[in-house]
Amino acid sequence: MLPYKSQKCRLTSKYGYRTHPIRGWRHFHGGVDLVGVGSDEVIAVTSGIVVQSRIVTDKTNSTWEWGEYIAVSGSDGKIIYYCHLKKRLVNVGTAVKAGDVIGIQGSTGQSTGPHLHFEVRKGTKQISAAEYLGIPNEAGTYDGVLVAIDKLSKAGVVNTPEYWYKHYTDVQYLDLLLARSANCIKKVGAPCATLDEALAKLVKRGIINTPEYWQKNAGRVQYLPELICKLGGCV
Secondary structure (H helix, E strand, O other): OEEOOOOOOEEEEEOEEEEEEOOOEEEEEEEEEEEEEOOOOOEEEOOEEEEEEEEEOOOOOHHHHHHHEEEEEEEEEEEEEEEEEEEOOOOOOOOOOOOOOOEEEOOOOOOOOOOOEEEEEEOEEEEEEEHHHHHOOOOOOHHHHHHHHHHHHHHHOOOOOOHHHHHHOOOHHHHHHHHHOOOOEOOOOOOOOOHHHHHHHHHHHOOOOOOHHHHHHHOOOOHHHHHHHOOOOOO
8 A cells, every 4th residue: 555545646856875955965754755646645554553643843853854744653663654644644652554644744844845754664774665655666666455455476375466467446345356357247127247257257267366366355345455464464
């Protein structure tokens, strides 16, 4: 899941060593810089508790550079930082779920323009934010649903990512997708295939590997990013 409601964003500055965009010297960039495409609403990428929601004005504290920022502590022990926000929409102690809107992209703190500095830490150790999001650590435009499909494919849940790339944009419900995949035609007196029948056809066609997984999750999963979130252990 990408940290924008639109599930689309551009990565403009990667994790790792880079030339500082303001100071001009080489330094280690502890997160990734992202710009929302189609939305400036920032969402939580994992469920957890808001442990920081503030702006630091004391320049002896290096976090002043982040401007308005939010930190969410997840159940996996990692803390996610959402920085340079225009507006914070959650307070310390708030429980958030993956997908909840928590802020608006901005350019507060030390920033050259509207964007989101997204950083992941385990204790004090910085972790590759790009790897955490499942996207390449390089400049480019990324789609969270396509990222989800790639993860499902690598996890062995689906066989044919090309099929899912083709159909995901107009599909909101998994059982609807399964019905379409089973060539279901709704007409009076001719009910659609049952979920089990659709799954059997999908398995036979080689589109999915694990019908048991889909049987368990189909009824409560609406969007592929939410599915991959559950697959990855989101609460």
